[in-house]
Amino acid sequence: MSDSPFIALQKLNSYYGSRQILHEIECTIPRRKITVIMGISGCGKSTLLRHLIGLKPTEAGEMSIEGKDVGTFDESDMRAYRMRMGVLFQGGALFNSLTVAQNVATPLKVHTRLADSTIAIMAAIKLHLVGLTGAADRMPSQLSGGMRKRAGLARALAMDPEILFVDEPSSGLDPITAAGLDDLILELRETLGMTIVVVTHELESAFRIADQMIVMDAGKILVAGAPEEIKSNRDPRVVQFLERRADERRTEDESYMASLLGGRKVECEIEE
Amino acid sequence: MQFDVQKPQPGRLLVRLEGVLDRNAVPSIRKKLLSAIRKNVSEGGVVSLDLSRAPEMDTAGVALLVEALESVSGCHSKLRLTGLSEKAGRLIRLTRLEQVFGLKDASQSPE
Numbered sequence: 001m002s003d004s005p006f007i008a009l010q011k012l013n014s015y016y017g018s019r020q021i022l023h024e025i026e027c028t029i030p031r032r033k034i035t036v037i038m039g040i041s042g043c044g045k046s047t048l049l050r051h052l053i054g055l056k057p058t059e060a061g062e063m064s065i066e067g068k069d070v071g072t073f074d075e076s077d078m079r080a081y082r083m084r085m086g087v088l089f090q091g092g093a094l095f096n097s098l099t100v101a102q103n104v105a106t107p108l109k110v111h112t113r114l115a116d117s118t119i120a121i122m123a124a125i126k127l128h129l130v131g132l133t134g135a136a137d138r139m140p141s142q143l144s145g146g147m148r149k150r151a152g153l154a155r156a157l158a159m160d161p162e163i164l165f166v167d168e169p170s171s172g173l174d175p176i177t178a179a180g181l182d183d184l185i186l187e188l189r190e191t192l193g194m195t196i197v198v199v200t201h202e203l204e205s206a207f208r209i210a211d212q213m214i215v216m217d218a219g220k221i222l223v224a225g226a227p228e229e230i231k232s233n234r235d236p237r238v239v240q241f242l243e244r245r246a247d248e249r250r251t252e253d254e255s256y257m258a259s260l261l262g263g264r265k266v267e268c269e270i271e272e
Numbered sequence: 273m274q275f276d277v278q279k280p281q282p283g284r285l286l287v288r289l290e291g292v293l294d295r296n297a298v299p300s301i302r303k304k305l306l307s308a309i310r311k312n313v314s315e316g317g318v319v320s321l322d323l324s325r326a327p328e329m330d331t332a333g334v335a336l337l338v339e340a341l342e343s344v345s346g347c348h349s350k351l352r353l354t355g356l357s358e359k360a361g362r363l364i365r366l367t368r369l370e371q372v373f374g375l376k377d378a379s380q381s382p383e
């Protein structure tokens with residue numbers, strides 16, 4: 001059982017309205033490992049994460065958690081799954097009317113019968129882990145973007161999750177704070193055996209922390225494997241992604257021209 | 273989760289915890305545990321918390337240990353943790369409380 005994956009996806013397709021975002025996604029999230037999901041902006045990383053955390057429904061047969069089809073989950077199965085996970089959303093998603101410490105304490109207040117003083121200590125522990133001890137009594141509006149991210153991570157850790165999902169933990173952080181966050185993620189896996197899924201743009205951070213990598217492109221998995229396998233992959237699109245010669249810009253230019261010209265394609269040559 | 277309290281000799285209190293010390297268990301024993309400590313601890317004495325039968329804990333368990341420490345030090349007594357599992361020790365180090373609980377250096381833990 002301990003070798004079987006925590007989560008398995010089989011041919012997951014995902015839509016917003018009639019627009020298909022994810023195509024036949026197949027991957028596994030191994031236990032007690034760090035899985036990093038990468039890919040250019042808009043390729044569907046956060047959408048994939050929404051499925052993994054059960055926020056976006058999956059059809060029967062598409063996703064299983066510990067071997068059990070999520071399509072057959074009833075409300076209490078889903079609630080039980082949610083109690084085992086911590087999530088840091090891309091925007092941080094703090095409650096603006098609560099202090100940082102109250103934000104971290106909220107899941108514990110809602111989901112446990114722990115005494116307030118116990119909860120306060122647990123919240124202080126989590127804030128210390130992310131280096132925000134001094135900001136406990138501040139309001140989210142008084143935090144920098146990076147501090148908000150870290151407060152969100154402290155809240156994601158409030159319930160001592162078995163599985164942690166983090167969307168872009170280090171975007172907006174200075175390199176030193178970002179490296180500190182990488183260290184914390186590694187430490188959580190090493191000392192607690194936490195299963196961790198990280199979505200990130202930061203290649204350096206990705207290669208530092210990943211046990212397994214999933215590189216996405218336009219709603220599909222381009223390649224998945226150990227960091228060394230990704231590094232030595234010769235697929236031009238993987239190479240291009242790793243070398244950052246993003247063709248994001250080129251497709252954007254194309255659709256920009258199309259929008260200017262009402263969808264007409266034009267060929268033009270410049271005469272010398 | 274349960275515990276028992278013994279006074280092996282004057283000035284000493286031995287508290288044995290048994291079970292999983294997590295967020296589900298802590299609410300059911302917290303009050304009784306803290307008041308048993310407060311009632312029985314003597315000024316300048318030593319309270320030993322034997323955790324050999326409570327190898328599993330989460331940060332709710334750690335927080336309870338911090339609360340126990342608070343009530344003990346309120347009486348100018350000392351708290352000693354004994355029988356700490358490797359796993360629990362790692363958690364306490366992760367939460368950077370090894371000094372507070374007088375654990376040995378982190379570098380001595382295996383791995």
Ligand SMILES: Nc1ncnc2c1ncn2[C@@H]1O[C@H](COP(=O)(O)OP(=O)(O)OP(=O)(O)O)[C@@H](O)[C@H]1O
Pocket residue numbers: 016021039040041042043044045046047048090
């Ligand atoms: N709530 C939504 N409704 C409709 N379309 C959406 C919604 N959320 C995302 N999309 C679209 O789905 C696609 C994938 O978005 P997603 O947020 O998963 O990308 P991403 O890889 O996380 O990007 P980024 O790196 O910028 O965060 C995008 O084209 C986006 O416009």
Ligand SMILES: [Mg+2]
Pocket residue numbers: 045046047090167
């Ligand atoms: Mg995203």
